[in-house]
Amino acid sequence: MTAPRPASPSQPVLIVSDHTGLTAENTARALLAHFPGQPLRYLQRPFVATVEAARGVAREVRALAERGERPLIFTTITDPAVLRELEATPARVFDLLGPGLAALEEEFGVRAARSVGRYHDMHDQTSYVARMDALDFALATDDGLGNRQYGLADVILVGVSRAGKTPTSLFLALQYSLKASNYPLAEDDFEREGLPIPLEPYRSKLHGLTIDPRRLHAIRTQRKPGSRYASLEQCEYEVRQAERLFARAGLPVRDTTSASVEEIAAGIVAQLRRE
Template sequence: MIKPTRRSVFFISDGTGISAETLGLNLLAHFPGVEFHQVRMPFIDSPEKARACLPAINKAAQEDGLRPILLMTFVNEDVSVEFCHADALCLDFFKTFIGPLGQELGMLPTRSIGQGRRVVDNSVYRHRMEAVNYSLEHDDGASERHLSEAEVILVGVSRSGKTPTSLYLAMQFGIRAANYPLIPEDFERGKLPSVLDQYRKKLFGLTIRPERLHEIRSERRPNSKYASLDNCRLEVKQAEQLMHRENIRWLDSTTRSIEEIAAKVMQECGLDGHVG
């Protein structure tokens, strides 16, 4: 069996490509030993546009010495069939699942782009957008207004994953998630920020390994005390001690994906989400 360390992957769609990428990344996650070079090709909605993609795919095959993987979502078979001419493994999600599903339901599927958005009704969409706006307004302790409306408040040191988790909860599940940083002044006092006292039941903490925090902070502010490994070790240690002392539920975000972190937050906090 060939065990490549690097493989080119193309996410291709006649729409935005979000479905192809989301499904594809979940599949690729099962092969952690491979470094995947990802290329996105959205809005390929005609055979002509499809044929124009083939040189780039074949070039990747030549450079890698292995055929690329094409993860595709097409409603128009006249477009998807063009990729069969590429030197690649073609996996069309819609072709794999839509046909059998149509047979089971006893009906022909529609052949128009963007049908997935119609499954979610307008009220759910509005709820999610309101949640996103709320999370943006309450990112990194930026606002204390309407904090009582938060369904969860994430706390942790700077760059521990609070912001992406908050936005993911809002976008995917319509959950109003605020986040608040734990800073050296809090550690010196040995207490949570006073504004959070009345919302203790909504608090959930994120921590991270100091070495990984050092890497992340160094990308933002290299050679600073903020990013130094010693400072990262101190902040993480003090934050974990504070969360333990204040009886706050928390988890280590170092090796977890945003999806995993969000799922754990929802489970621990008893949140069901608002998905229709």
């Protein structure tokens, strides 16, 4: 194994795709997460589907190299001519599809359909429509709105304000096509012994989200500095009361303090599958 090269102050990582670039970026970030000490900056270059577009990226890469930087390219380009333009640059190119497609061609005994945007296109209309319907539902029932539609929900997230309910609901919709509602707990809800009245009929759909009060204090301070809403005392009170409510109701609970929305959503989906 060669000795590690010193990284530049912020090494450029170009995400180059012939479509949206979401697959390439997710894969690149997953790989690079194993090198936490490397300072990186991500440069998204989607819809590079022609040789001319690739030459534009190649010029950018050469300019970076001339400044003494060491660009990395992560790509899901499928057109060999377009890919060659990138491989002719001084960057280290990571072809995220090539080796895998070649192995699958050998396995299946047929050539891969190397067309643009196979993963993120709309060839699967049923899946696309389901995701859009779930997204519309999440927006319509966000933050306690549309509680009359809770019967249609796959999951209802419950927690104090700014605990991560809305981003998790939207991610569940877009990634998993789940109809996710969310309900914000307020002080009136803590005065009851049981669940808030709108949630009572849907106990089996409820998932609690909690958060460290100090983290909640920091988030709320950015939103409303100096307010009672953002005070550490108020945050500690709300989190404590919410966790007591979750315990009394026997709800599954996820801590969002240091978890990404992807981790929170994946945990909820795993819980739903177990149930």
